[in-house]
Amino acid sequence: MGPVTEVRRAAGRGGPEGPEQDGPSPPGNKNVRRAVPWAVIALWVLVLVIALPFAGKLGGVTRDEAVDYLPGSADSTRVQELVEKLPGGDTVDAILVHHRDSGLTAADRAAAREQVAEIAGKYDLTGGDAVPRTVPSEDRTTLMTPFSIAGLPDEKAQIEAVTDIREQLGEAPEGLSIEVGGSGALQADADEVFESIDGTLMMGTAAVVAVLLILTYRSPVLWLVPLVVVGVAAVSSMAVIYGLVQGFDLTVTSMSSSVMTVLIFGAGTDYALLLVARYREELRRHERPYDAMSAALRGCGPAILASSGTVALGLLCLLAADLNSSSGLGPVGAVGVVCALAAMMTLLPAILVLLGRRVFWPLVPVHGAEQQQRRSLFAMMGTSASRRPATVLVTGTLLLGALALGMFSLPGPVKQEDTFTNKPESVSALETLGAAYPGASSQPITVLAQTPQADEVARRARTTEGVANVEKGRSGGGWTEFSVFAEDAQESEGEKDAIRALRSGLHEVPGADALVGGPSAQQLDLEQTNSDDRKIVIPLVLLAVLLILIALLRSLTAPLVLVAAVIASWGAAMGLGGLVFEPLFGFSGLDPGLPLLTFVFLVALGVDYGIFLMHRMREESLKGADVPEAAVTALRTTGGVIASAGIVLAATFCVLATMPMVMMVEMGFVIAVGVLLDTFLVRTYLVTSVSLLLRRWVWWPGKLFRRDSARVPASGDG
Known part of the structure; x- marks a missing residue:
């Protein structure tokens, strides 16, 4: 494209297709220019008409049951699946908590007995028709009544049961608190949060993108075009995901759906920014928008x-x-990116071509006008890096390394009650229980065993270190269920040790096929599985990214530089998280899946900006520029749009940080910080400095390296 561009600049014409100003174009060319954009828009209108009904159904197939967030091969996952097949189906574990700071009165206790009896009379509680046992605290301030409801067909019915119980309890007398806690209540509160996320996230993300596009383009119309196209991409992707759910039983959770929304808006807007910037540049070289868009x-x-x-x-x-949840997020996010790409590479160009130059008003690019070579911020950055590239590289690397040390301050795994940024009723109930029953577990560990060996399993469980009590539950389908209570508080190290001991001991019972599950066991499995997944997925991601970069840049050195750069950005962003999550945000735990998911997103998204920069640098090198000139030119021409794209992407992920779930806040923070570090430090200074130091070796072993090697004498700087 280099020689053609030079001819156009010199002659003010459109290249091999003939004059752009002198005389009319052939009728066939005019017809093509008119027909193609309209045909593309008509096709997308048809897609939108077909997609809209299916996109609206995605919320109905989104699943947030415990099994949807669990590892596929873990004991706790099998337990969760098997208990649904026992008589009465899956159970809802809940705890009714009555508390008065000054001590419970006789009237409080009478009211509690009456409420427990009402619950037992209305719902099928495991253990028959007996009223659940109420346990008073030693300080006489609290009553704890654990119960499990059976016979509810699905998650929706289970959540409705918890909500109904809360409403049935009514308003408590002054000074008495009545709360429903336990895993079932936590699930109900989480569902309420997820229900509020979809609409809020979509509107919030769209508003952020709209504001940033207005500030970027300074046009009353242009900002609306990419925003509309992103909306079309979002609707299309939702319809495709719904089809995958129906056809392949794809797991779509509220988290993956939320991340997909942010990804479509962020990545799609980035592609739009890059394309529109190049289109504006080409409009100065081409008279007709169609030709300018083709060149762009x-x-x-x-x-x-x-x-x-x-x-x-x-x-x-x-x-x-x-x-x-991680394996389901992969295809959901990938579909969103592909739909964003398809819309931005077809629908956006078609609309821009039909609207013509006037869409840029009031800053309309004039054909034949030379672009003003202003002393931009990024030109100054490139110049400063070129003066002392080694100093810039060492300083920047030391800064990123210092930030990465903050990873040693990251909090431990997040507990169930700490997954919310606010304090719903279920969390408040757990805190009350923790204060009134210090060191005791109010949440059972679920054990399943083959019925013929049930008695032996129960005996082994009772003699396991760290176990306080074992209660026999339901039997059916060849399995028997037990509720095991640990001596230590739930999700404490003591309870984790008890779970490990149970698994070790019960797995040795011949023919029992014993399984240990329940909420605490699920958290333990999540920690281990995320650790194992990192060892598999991270190398795969690095290999995939390297292969794409090698194919694009025709080099081994440049891809390795870009991958090392994004890894450094991720490490620094995680380190910053370690410095602020607990001291500033008050988060006492880290979601086990955060390191893996943020790594995948930051490596994949961060490499984007390296691709934009290095591809333009390679383009300038193909025109004959040496590496230092190509690097500075690439930074000057793409720095502004990369900065805009980085700010947009970071801002869209910041919207996640406004959600009331700790996992989303942590993910939004790490990805946003990582993108900004990558945009303004790593990409601008470090990658440019490395390119200046390596010179032609940045293209090794490609043809640009061989071409420049032929130009340099044997005594050259190599």
Whole structure:
């Protein structure tokens, strides 16, 4: 494209297709220019008409049951699946908590007995028709009544049961608190949060993107075009995901649906920014918008394709994860990126071509006008890096390394009650129980065993170290259920040790096929599975990204530099998280899946900006520029749009940080910080400095390296 561009600049004409100003174009060319954009828009209108009904159904197939967030091969997952097949189906474990700071009165106790009896009379409680046992605290301030409801067909009915019980309890007398806690209540509160997320997240993300596009384009119309196209991509992706759920039983959780929304808006807007910037540049060289858009697509199309391919392939690597929520997130996110790519590479160009130059008003690019070579911020950055590249590289690397040390301050695994940023009733109930029954577990560990060996399993469980009590539950389908209570508080190290001891001992019972599950065991399995998944998925992501970069840049050195750069950004962002999560945000735990998911997103998304920069640098090198000149030119021409894209992407993930779930806040923070570090420090200074130091070796062993080697004498700087 280099020689053609030079001819156009010199002659003010459109290249091999003939004059752009002198005389009319052939009728066939005019007809093509008019027909193609309209045909593309008509096709997308048809897609939208078909997609809208299915997109609206996605919320109905989104699943947030415990098994959807569990590892596929873990004991706790099998327990969760098997208890649904026992008589009465899956159970809802809940705890009724009555508390008065000054001590419970006789009237309080009478009211508690009456309420417990009402619950037992209305619902099928495990253990028959007996009223659940109420346990008073030693200080006489609290009554704890654990119960399990059976016979509820699905998650929706279980949540409705908890909600109904809360409403049935009514308003407590002054000074008395009546709360429903336990895993069932936690699930009900989580469901309420997830229900509020979808609409809020979509509107919030759209508003953020709209504001940033208005500030970027300074046009009353242009900002609306990418926003509309992103909306079309979002609807299309929702319809495709719904089809995958119906056809392949794909697991879609509220978290993966939320991340997909943010990803479509963030990545899609990034592609739009890059394309529109190149289109504006080409409009100064071409009279007709159609020709300018064709040149823009040829110029930045490969970079956008490689960028989206990197993100999609990186996300698809999550399919190798054992954790159901992670493996489901992979294809959901990949579909979103592909739909965003398709819309931005077809629908956006078609609309822009039909609207013509006037869409840029009041800053309309004039054909034949030279672009003003202003002393931009990024030109100054490139110049400063070129003066002392080694100093810049060492300083930047030391800064990132210092930030990464904050990873040693990251909090431990988050507990169930700490998954919310606010304090719902279920969490408040757990805190009350923790204060009134110090060191005791109010949440059972579920054990399943083959019925013929049930008595031996129960005996072994009772003699296991760390176990306080064992209660026999239901039997059916050849299995028997037990509720095991640990001596230590739930999710404490003591309870974890008891779970490990149970698994070790019960697995030795011949023919029992004993399984240990329940909420605490699920958390333990989540920690282990996420650790195992990191060892598999991270190498796959790095390999996939490297292969795409090698194919695009025709080099081994440049891809290795870019991958090392994004890993450094991720480490620094995680380190910053370690410095602020607990001291500033008050988060006492880290979601076990955070390191893996943020790594995948930051490597895949962060490489985007490296692709934009290095692809333009390679383009300038193909025109004959040496590496230092190409690096500075690439930074000057793409720095502004990369900065805008980085700010947009970071801002969209910041919307996640406004959600009332700790996992989403942590993910939004780490990805947003990582993107900003990558945009303004790593990409601008460090990658440019490395390129200046390596010179032609940055293209090794490609043809650009060989070409420059032929130019340099044997005594050259190499």
